[in-house]
Amino acid sequence: MISDITLGQFFPGSSILHRLDPRTKLLLSLLYIIGVFLLNTPMAFILYTLITLSLILASRISMRVILKGIKPIVIVLIFTMIINILLTSGEGEPLFSFLIFAVYKEGIIRAFFMAYRVIMLIVGSSVLLTYTTSPIALTDGLESLLSPLKLIKVPVHLFAMMMTIALRFIPTLIEETETIMNAQKSRGANFTEGSIIKRARALIPILVPLFVSSFKRAEELAVAMECRCYRGDVGRTKMNKLKYRLRDILWLTVGALLFAGLILLSVKSAELSALGEAMRILFYKI
Amino acid sequence: MEKIRIEGVSFIYSKGTPFERRALDGVSCSFEAGKITCLIGHTGSGKSTLVNLLNGLYRPTEGKVYLDGEDIWARPKKITDIRRRVGLVMQYPEYQLFDETVYSDIAFGPKNLGLDAGEIDLRVREAIAFVGLDEALLSKSPFELSGGQKRRVAIAGIIAMRPEVLVLDEPAAGLDPRGRREILGGLTRYVRERGITLILVSHSMEDMASYCDNVVVMKDAKVFMQGTVDEVFSHPDELDAVGLDTPEITKLAQGLIQAGIVLSGALYTVEDVRDAILRYIGGNAQ
Numbered sequence: 263m264i265s266d267i268t269l270g271q272f273f274p275g276s277s278i279l280h281r282l283d284p285r286t287k288l289l290l291s292l293l294y295i296i297g298v299f300l301l302n303t304p305m306a307f308i309l310y311t312l313i314t315l316s317l318i319l320a321s322r323i324s325m326r327v328i329l330k331g332i333k334p335i336v337i338v339l340i341f342t343m344i345i346n347i348l349l350t351s352g353e354g355e356p357l358f359s360f361l362i363f364a365v366y367k368e369g370i371i372r373a374f375f376m377a378y379r380v381i382m383l384i385v386g387s388s389v390l391l392t393y394t395t396s397p398i399a400l401t402d403g404l405e406s407l408l409s410p411l412k413l414i415k416v417p418v419h420l421f422a423m424m425m426t427i428a429l430r431f432i433p434t435l436i437e438e439t440e441t442i443m444n445a446q447k448s449r450g451a452n453f454t455e456g457s458i459i460k461r462a463r464a465l466i467p468i469l470v471p472l473f474v475s476s477f478k479r480a481e482e483l484a485v486a487m488e489c490r491c492y493r494g495d496v497g498r499t500k501m502n503k504l505k506y507r508l509r510d511i512l513w514l515t516v517g518a519l520l521f522a523g524l525i526l527l528s529v530k531s532a533e534l535s536a537l538g539e540a541m542r543i544l545f546y547k548i
Numbered sequence: 549m550e551k552i553r554i555e556g557v558s559f560i561y562s563k564g565t566p567f568e569r570r571a572l573d574g575v576s577c578s579f580e581a582g583k584i585t586c587l588i589g590h591t592g593s594g595k596s597t598l599v600n601l602l603n604g605l606y607r608p609t610e611g612k613v614y615l616d617g618e619d620i621w622a623r624p625k626k627i628t629d630i631r632r633r634v635g636l637v638m639q640y641p642e643y644q645l646f647d648e649t650v651y652s653d654i655a656f657g658p659k660n661l662g663l664d665a666g667e668i669d670l671r672v673r674e675a676i677a678f679v680g681l682d683e684a685l686l687s688k689s690p691f692e693l694s695g696g697q698k699r700r701v702a703i704a705g706i707i708a709m710r711p712e713v714l715v716l717d718e719p720a721a722g723l724d725p726r727g728r729r730e731i732l733g734g735l736t737r738y739v740r741e742r743g744i745t746l747i748l749v750s751h752s753m754e755d756m757a758s759y760c761d762n763v764v765v766m767k768d769a770k771v772f773m774q775g776t777v778d779e780v781f782s783h784p785d786e787l788d789a790v791g792l793d794t795p796e797i798t799k800l801a802q803g804l805i806q807a808g809i810v811l812s813g814a815l816y817t818v819e820d821v822r823d824a825i826l827r828y829i830g831g832n833a834q
């Protein structure tokens with residue numbers, strides 16, 4: 263069932279990760295994501311795997327859920343790995359070749375690193391953010407972190423509100439898609455057979471009702487918000503104010519130390535200064 | 549004779565995630581051919597889940613569903629045939645309309661059956677008559693109709709497929725009393741005329757008393773009681789325990805009985821009570 267997709271879903275709980283301030287988690291995941299792209303020595307990979315495993319343990323989210331979250335991208339991942347292996351050329355003799363392809367050691371290493379990075383990226387950011395942070399807390403944190411931008415007239419609150427609403431309605435939309443699909447299946451619709459054109463046409467009976475109800479819902483929501491006198495963030499107070507606690511400072515410190523260690527591990531042999539190299543790799547990879 | 553039999557069926561939503569929920573727990577019941585059976589129970593008792601199993605939209609986690617004595621999941625590839633034989637109108641079906649005109653929306657099901665234009669035309673007109681809609685509406689957009697009209701169009705869309713079993717999930721929810729009477733009256737007339745098996749999900753004891761032959765009472769994911777309308781109504785205390793009220797008119801009749809007016813026979817519908825009162829007056833007059 264589509265509603266069984268776990269990627270991007272929040273799992274309520276009371277683990278230490280659940281209790282951290284969302285801003286701490288946002289900053290940590292930023293470091294984590296940059297870190298993933300810095301990895302280039304076996305030692306760094308081992309360190310990263312350990313960090314990720316401890317994060318999973320700290321979140322008390324079951325391994326099954328985590329694996330299920332990776333499942334949807336496995337096919338894409340395998341496909342990119344194959345492309346990487348086939349199309350990367352390296353120095354020296356190829357390991358073996360067939361047809362027009364030659365497989366080099368570099369290709370295999372690169373494919374492996376790429377897959378590892380993507381998986382870490384997904385696991386890390388889901389464990390740090392989506393699985394353990396409610397959408398509301400997430401956008402609150404984001405708004406607070408970005409609030410300095412308000413000085414240069416960036417409508418931060420508006421973006422945060424839009425994001426909250428979008429996140430809030432994803433599960434609703436998924437549920438609705440499933441209901442409508444079931445309804446059309448009951449009327450003999452078939453989404454899995456026939457030519458591509460036929461299958462694309464079969465989507466019309468799903469998409470039209472989905473659009474209609476989404477627009478209707480958006481309008482109702484807007485009216486409901488206006489009825490409660492919503493008019494943006496000017497003069498608006500918060501019921502749950504975000505507050506840094508001791509644990510947030512601890513986690514941020516540990517995170518920063520690990521990050522610094524990672525930079526040293528990754529670029530210790532480089533001719534360029536450590537930071538310069540890190541930036542170069544970072545921007546190159548992104 | 550049984551048309552549909554359910555044996556030891558359990559159904560679990562989101563199996564294997566923290567949101568796992570057992571919506572049906574070892575349910576066994578049967579629906580007689582050519583009879584109208586009411587599926588009744590409080591909110592969340594699993595009625596909708598059960599009806600979604602009847603035409604193979606959901607597959608039971610455990611247990612079997614038999615249609616005419618054959619396991620509907622014996623050949624999963626042929627499940628679309630089951631959906632043609634068991635027509636399901638889901639809860640709030642008005643959100644599934646999608647086509648440009650009412651006519652083509654009702655024709656969607658018959659078209660999927662591969663019928664020719666003449667037959668489709670015949671069925672559309674017949675179906676719309678049964679749900680009590682004017683033919684003038686056929687050329688309108690379904691999005692221009694009122695809620696009750698949309699509901700009727702959606703029901704007509706299933707009737708036009710001429711299923712052997714018709715399953716309606718709360719067809720009258722949210723309609724005014726006259727709308728309820730028209731829809732339910734039209735439907736029951738239609739199924740009695742054609743000898744179709746009708747399964748009606750409802751919250752309302754009044755509906756059940758006025759339109760149904762048999763009753764299945766659900767409680768907390770289980771079948772709580774099952775039998776003819778008279779059998780089920782003869783256990784008012786148990787019904788009370790599941791939060792199902794006796795019909796208002798029955799309460800009135802009981803009040804009359806307590807006041808010394810001895811009414812006899814079934815007292816579940818306004819007609820029942822009217823006749824009982826007439827009998828009482830007639831008896832006193834002699």
Ligand SMILES: Nc1ncnc2c1ncn2[C@@H]1O[C@H](COP(=O)(O)OP(=O)(O)OP(=O)(O)O)[C@@H](O)[C@H]1O
Nearest residue numbers: 561562569571589590591592593594595596597598
């Ligand atoms: N798509 C779903 N995912 C997870 N749980 C669900 C889903 N649909 C229903 N449930 C749960 O299963 C249980 C049975 O729901 P169901 O819709 O069958 O009840 P119902 O008897 O039809 O109620 P109502 O009278 O309100 O329509 C409920 O507790 C509900 O929370």
Ligand SMILES: [Mg+2]
Nearest residue numbers: 595596639717
């Ligand atoms: Mg229901």
